[in-house]
Amino acid sequence: MSITRELWLAIIAVVLVAIVGSVSIHGATTKGYVEEQLYSKNLDNANMLALTLSGLEKDADTLDLFIMSQFDVGHYASITLQKPDGEIISSHTHTTQLDEQTPAWFASLFSPNVEPGVAQVSEGWGQYGVVNVQTDTSFAVASMWKATLRLILGLSLVGTVAGLIGAWFLRLIMRPLDQVVEQAESFSQMQFVQVSEPRTLELKRVVKAMNFLARNSQRIMDEENTRLDLLRHKTQFDVESELANRDYFISILKGQLAFRDTEGVNCIFFLRVVGGREAFLRSGPENRRKRLLQFIASVNECLAQHHHHYTDSRVARMQKNEIAILLTEAHDVVTIAEALHGACLSELSEPGDPKLYQSVVRLRPEDDASSALMRLDTLLDDAEDRRMSDPYLEGSLDTSISLVEENRWNKLLKEGIANQAVETFNFPVLDAERKLVHYQSWAGIEIDNDLRKSGYYTHWARYLGLLPALELATISHLFSYISKTRTKAKFAFLCSEQFLLDQETLAQLYFQVKMNESIAPQLNFEVRESTAARFPHEFESFCSTLKAKGCGIGLKRVGESFSQLMNVQEIGLDYVVIDSAFMADIDHNPANHAFIRGFCSLAHTFGIHVYADGVKTNNTKELFVELGVDGVVSHIEVIEHLLND
Structure with missing residues (x-):
């Protein structure tokens, strides 16, 4: 059961208790008040009637007619005139009938019990008799029921308004609670999500603890990632150039050749710089590394500019003067090779700089790592012997797209x-x-x-x-x-x-x-x-x-x-x-x-x-x-x- 439903049930229970309590208190209080007022009315009516009867002739028929007329025009349950010896001179009564809208249970619980009004009728200086007057209480009960209905409706309205306001406040409270629940569910799925801390103190403490756990998990991941990166760079990367080393590139190449889809245009671009040793030695170690990193940055920038021409790229330093690039699912290899050649030549424009040679081959289904690299070396040696200034592409690749x-x-x-x-x-x-x-x-x-x-x-x-x-x-x-x-x-x-x-x-x-x-x-x-x-x-x-x-x-x-x-x-x-x-x-x-x-x-x-x-x-x-x-x-x-x- 949801908290909102539980809130409504609680409000309904409280309103019902309030209605029952209020009706009981209101009915009992009103009943006492009405009894006092009706008893006073009975006394007043009895005294007024006795005073009038005292002034009339003491003829039984005349007195009965007068009493009957008073009974008919007033709201009386009974009027009785009797002599001191108990002889009844006149008696008029009628059965009390409840209003149709007044329930019997209410009348049985809250009908007022009113004592009749009693007054003496005199004849000269002596007592003629006693008159008893009892007011009809059905009108009072009907009025009490209408007042009670208004009270019930008022309390119900107050309860409904309180429920709506409570539901609105509960929704405000539930928002951070929903976040807490979602965060807990994400934790169960190993998703360590952080959420903003709510203002509610109890929820704030829970969220704070869970956010700490999420941050801790992030810290563990960062530390482990750093450790794994250090381990990987130590064994798979060249320290000076920060590129993959030869062994790692061969592993990459073997993995690519083991790839199930051998129909793709997967190519290796091989860059070799030759000569310029004296100029590089004169430049000093720091400047040499700086120029090396600039050279590699130009290669990476060129690849980034042409990333829509291939799916994946891997760059490695094979020798001190050789860089290999593996591109998978490459398109327009000629354009890529020429762009790489131009980017590298822009970094080798100073006097005495080495010459650049490039060869490109496409991986074949029957290739292994050795045969692919051997074809690259053969093409590159041929390009160097012929002093080619342009990339040397394998025959199947050296065609422009029509x-x-x-x-x-x-x-x-x-x-x-x-x-x-x-x-x-x-x-x-x-x-x-x-x-x-x-x-x-x-x-x-x-x-x-x-x-x-x-x-x-x-x-x-x-x-x-x-x-x-x-x-x-x-x-x-x-x-x-x-x-x-x-x-x-x-x-x-x-x-x-x-x-x-x-x-x-x-x-x-x-x-x-x-x-x-x-x-x-x-x-x-x-x-x-x-x-x-x-x-x-x-x-x-x-x-x-x-x-x-x-x-x-x-x-x-x-x-x-x-x-x-x-x-x-x-x-x-x-x-x-x-x-x-x-x-x-x-x-x-x-x-x-x-x-x-x-x-x-x-x-x-x-x-x-x-x-x-x-x-x-x-x-x-x-x-x-x-x-x-x-x-x-x-x-x-x-x-x-x-x-x-």
Whole structure:
């Protein structure tokens, strides 16, 4: 029972007690007062009647007629004239009749008991008889009942007004109480949210204690994040340049090559500076590092300016004079390479500065890390031998994008969206006992009568601004599939940065989720860690809206930017998927063991499950249990389903 209902019940009980008490007191008091007044009236009437009768002839008929006339015109219950010896000369009475609106119970409780008025009738100097006058009390009872009704109505009105005012005040009191309840519920879901302290002392003490717990949890997370970052930077980053080191980049590359979608345009850009040793040595250590950091800043700034040309970027220092850049799902590689080349040359414009050479290759399905890097080195050595001043791109990449090709892709993708020619490739996420957690769904679309994975077309869809619409069509397909097959399985879908920022598409998504409330909990929506870190407010709004509708929220490719996420303990993440880069050579990589163990411990503190991506072997169960990993995204048990099947 709600507090508001309890308040109303209490007010009703108080009003009822007040009515009963007031009616009882009012009735008893009024009854006594009326009895006094009516008795005085009886005495006055008896005296007046006796005085009049004393002046009349003592003829029995005359006296009876006079008494009868007085009885008829007045409100009397009875008038009796009798001689001293008891002989009744005249007697007139009538039965008291209650008003129709006066209840019998009220009359029985509060009818006044009035003594009759008695006076002596004289004859000369002697006594003729005694007259008894009794007033009719039915009118008094009716008047008392009307007064009581007014009292009851007045008290009821006061009670109603008091209830309304009390409910209004209670609503004011309940607002901070609702916040306290929501905060407590969020704590039970491992969301350590802070709320403003209310003015009510008792609630203020509770909220203050819970806010302290929330701040404490934030402090623990910050400290653990700092510790994990220090551990990761110590083993995976180059101290001088603050970039990923060679070993970590190779792990990233291995993870990318283990990635299930090999149709994407995933490229490595290799930058090498040659010569200029004397000029650099003369500049001094501090200036050398300053110029190195400026060089890297120019690279990062260039990548940021062209972030709409690719999905993810990883930059690493391979050697003292070499930098590697991995871009996934890249579009218009020639433009990116030329922009990088120009940005780097702007930092190498002083006399005696080294020369810059660049090579670019696309990762192939059959590649491993060694073969990909070997192709890069070969191209770069060739560019250096030929003293090329422009980027040296692998043959398949060294082509400009034609308007005809752009129009072709625009037509193909729009037709796919209009015809809902979308599909999903589903990879099971399994827990430690090999039981299904949910399916990781990757989008596919029919192009030229072939079902293509997202990597094949994502760069074009992003370039043409059609990626949000394609992803929305895929989500609609998942809703249709769940409804049609009535499956109980859950499905997770990765949303792009463009999808997260497209308000019109998000509005359509929220509408679809609302229209499919019964199956909405079967969908998990994922966002890349880098996207969530770059757009924290949009991500938080995205999470809160979908969580309120029962959907799950996950983070993909987690590891590098988790510490940069704002208020992650308040977002309500259901799970995170560790980047495949951390899974490469997991069997014999103690540095990654320490990081993953600490990361899992931190995530579990906030009720977040941790799954591993990029695992291709089945013999890691004991290791993952030890590290705290809750499950893996399977690459062996691939399941494809067609809606038309």
